[in-house]
């Protein structure tokens with residue numbers, strides 16, 4: 280800032296000498312707010328304008344440290360960079376309905392198929408972001424030429440820098456803190472990039488993304504010592520030894536249809552409200568299937584995408600953030616890839632925008648032949664986050680009928696998504712005394728989704744598809760968040776609940792339906808989402824490699840290990856955040872025994888192995904080593 284004492288009009292002098300800064304701030308604010316409107320027409324500006332102003336202040340604060348000519352060049356170059364970033368973001372948003380990240384750009388090769396359609400979306404209006412860059416060229420030259428270079432003391436420059444920088448940072452800290460309270464994992468998982476950008480603005484979004492990207496790469500860059508790699512390799516080969524042949528190859532050659540149901544929590548199964556079943560269709564199909572009634576979700580910061588990741592890879596979720604975001608460049612030995620190697624056509628189907636959870640990149644990285652996302656469906660009915668389960672499942676059925684057999688179809692539903700507030704569209708389930716509560720709205724939404732699942736399964740049967748297919752259905756994670764768990768305890772008539780009580784409710788139903796309703800029954804093994812891939816590998820007689828889970832049908836013991844280090848062996852539950860053990864039968868706290876201590880240490884090491892496998896992309900190197908040894 281050039282503060283100079285002039286008798287005549289100080290303001291004019293100040294404006295004249297700081298026109299570059301003022302113009303830059305005005306232009307940047309206009310562009311960034313225009314962009315905010317483009318990615319969310321319905322969004323109020325009050326919130327995002329603060330972090331937008333903060334990010335511009337921070338950029339400008341660096342400019343005031345420079346000599347005038349350099350300052351003008353610096354601001355002009357920043358303007359050009361941000362304009363191109365906004366155009367790139369707009370294009371990416373137009374196609375993927377999402378925001379570009381460094382990881383997505385790094386995977387741009389995986390998006391090869393759509394780059395032409397993305398660029399075809401460019402229109403003149405988008406180039407408006409560059410209009411000032413072009414118009415200002417002559418003015419910048421004239422401004423620099425007529426510029427009276429005034430000596431500004433370093434102290435004044437530094438104080439201007441410190442004031443602007445601190446104001447900018449404090450506004451940003453306030454916005455980021457508020458967001459971290461509202462959605463604790465969003466800043467690391469970046470699951471909902473649009474929402475994140477709406478809340479902190481485009482520049483801050485890319486700053487957060489850059490930080491996460493660098494942080495992940497620093498973790499990945501540290502090479503593991505060879506003996507540690509061997510330790511992990513030996514653990515995996517031991518863990519993937521076949522320990523039985525129950526139903527080995529029973530599904531060989533059959534289609535595989537896996538349906539991941541949004542927020543299907545186990546407490547609704549075989550339950551009624553005022554005599555009406557909450558999930559009559561699932562209850563019916565459970566009686567026709569092999570039902571796992573001690574099956575836990577094991578998601579962490581990646582939420583839904585963690586459920587997908589574990590199901591298709593049997594690798595634990597990332598220690599922070601989402602594997603779908605942080606490790607989309609890794610090599611995976613995933614279920615779709617192995618089935619494809621065995622002649623299967625593989626497809627993922629989900630009615631939301633392709634970029635959500637970085638699915639457009641991660642489904643390719645996991646080897647799916649095709650991903651049928653929002654653009655592949657006729658969005659003829661929307662409930663909650665997007666395409667209704669009814670329309671999604673009806674349209675998906677038509678797609679399945681066209682798939683070359685044998686195929687693996689991985690479907691992810693959407694309607695029954697928290698906070699379940701599209702109540703009038705869920706149909707007429709009477710939630711009785713739970714009406715107008717989160718739990719009551721959830722019951723309505725899951726009753727709706729159950730109805731659509733029932734219709735879908737009945738249609739599969741009518742079309743003769745069930746005759747030659749294995750159908751797996753499971754829930755992705757909790758429906759009632761911990762902060763509202765008392766609504767669930769009230770529904771279940773539970774008093775003085777403990778951490779054990781809470782954990783026992785973190786089950787999701789998992790059913791495997793065989794043709795002719797074969798192998799039906801209830802399996803009580805304590806298991807989780809990490810175990811589905813090894814279990815299917817046994818049914819389809821696929822090689823088991825690099826999996827951290829177990830084949831539930833042929834395992835020598837119950838085990839569920841959670842990302843936060845908590846675990847159960849079917850008799851005891853260990854709660855990591857209180858370092859407490861509970862006896863499941865009595866519900867009482869018990870002392871740590873040597874055996875339990877060893878389990879805790881072994882499991883903690885197992886989580887480290889999984890983290891190192893992801894950070895070092897070890898499956899790729901193990902696979903290459905194996906090729907070498909097989910030669």
Ligand code: GP9
Nearest residue numbers: 581582583584631635696
């Ligand atoms: C988004 C849907 C929900 O496409 O899968 O994800 P969630 O918010 O449950 O992780």
Ligand code: MN
Nearest residue numbers: 541542583755
């Ligand atoms: Mn979900």
